[in-house]
Amino acid sequence: MIAFWTLAALAVTSAAMIIVVRNLLHAVLFLILSFVGIAGLYITMSADFVAVAQVLIYAGAISVLMIFAVMLTPRSDRDNAGNMLQAPALVLSGLVITAVSMVAVETDWRLADRVAFESTATEIGDALVSPFVLPFEIASVVLVVAMIGAIVLVRED
Amino acid sequence: MEPVAQQIPLEHFLALSAILFSLGVYGVLTRRNAVLILMSVELMLNAASINMVAFAAYASPEKFTGMIFAVFIITIAAAEVGLALAIILRIFRNLGTANVDEVDELKW
Numbered sequence: 001m002i003a004f005w006t007l008a009a010l011a012v013t014s015a016a017m018i019i020v021v022r023n024l025l026h027a028v029l030f031l032i033l034s035f036v037g038i039a040g041l042y043i044t045m046s047a048d049f050v051a052v053a054q055v056l057i058y059a060g061a062i063s064v065l066m067i068f069a070v071m072l073t074p075r076s077d078r079d080n081a082g083n084m085l086q087a088p089a090l091v092l093s094g095l096v097i098t099a100v101s102m103v104a105v106e107t108d109w110r111l112a113d114r115v116a117f118e119s120t121a122t123e124i125g126d127a128l129v130s131p132f133v134l135p136f137e138i139a140s141v142v143l144v145v146a147m148i149g150a151i152v153l154v155r156e157d
Numbered sequence: 158m159e160p161v162a163q164q165i166p167l168e169h170f171l172a173l174s175a176i177l178f179s180l181g182v183y184g185v186l187t188r189r190n191a192v193l194i195l196m197s198v199e200l201m202l203n204a205a206s207i208n209m210v211a212f213a214a215y216a217s218p219e220k221f222t223g224m225i226f227a228v229f230i231i232t233i234a235a236a237e238v239g240l241a242l243a244i245i246l247r248i249f250r251n252l253g254t255a256n257v258d259e260v261d262e263l264k265w
Contacts, residue, residue, distance in 0.1 A: 004165050008173050015180045015200055024190060031196050038203050041173075042227075044165070045214040050206070050227045057231050062199065062238050069192050069242040073255045082187045083258060089186035093179035100178070104171035111167065111215050123221045124228065132225055139232045146236035150243035 004044050011037030028066045035059040049121040170211035178204035189256045191245045199234060206230045 014033040021027050035058040042051035128136045177200055184197030206227040213223025249255050252262070 001165060012176055015177055018196060019184045024193060027193060038207060042210055045210055047210045047214060047224050050210055050224050053228055053231050057235055062235060065238055065242055066192060069245055072246060073249055083189050085186050089183045093183040096179040096182055097175050100175035101172045104168045109167055112218055120221060120224060124224055127221050127225055135229060139229060142236050146240050150239045153243035153247050
């Protein structure tokens, strides 16, 4: 319980700091902190494989890519400026929070009896090769296409 | 593993992911730098996968569909970030800016 509240506060405050903070590099660091908090939340739901994947891919790889992108744009572009949409965006975000929370509270979720699974990695691996084998293979094609596309896009010609 | 989440109701996770999602919406709508918009999109994807994992843990613990969805979301996010950053670098090289409101070449 304490773990949940601590991790939730960590994730939400660092997510808010991403938008508030002025320096774009600090924003990336807060993004990493938020990813780590969300990985901790996965562990409180005993989803250990997803948590490890989150730390490896999001907090590791994606954040490094973001830092590269920030570093490759010049210093004058690194401020975290806003535009004139602040008020409508605030209203829209408030509406999203209230609508989703009300639906979440009002709906009668059919919850199953929770069993604490020991390790999810084996089950996820089994499911990836039997019922989800087609999406699994397509995901590899998507990754190859994205890699080739990125190389072609940034190539000097 | 000690099931800590047993005491936490499902609605807590849903509300948390709603908050994270709307922070992402706010970031996408109000910020000008393309990299920060991409970061906000990542935040929204993360909120969605918190929902997936929460439903997998609370509603169908014997199946792992939600967690597999979360793994696929992470995979697609990796591909998407690589491509989007390549596009941003290309825009920056061609137009000299990474702010989305200054990229208005298509505006008539």
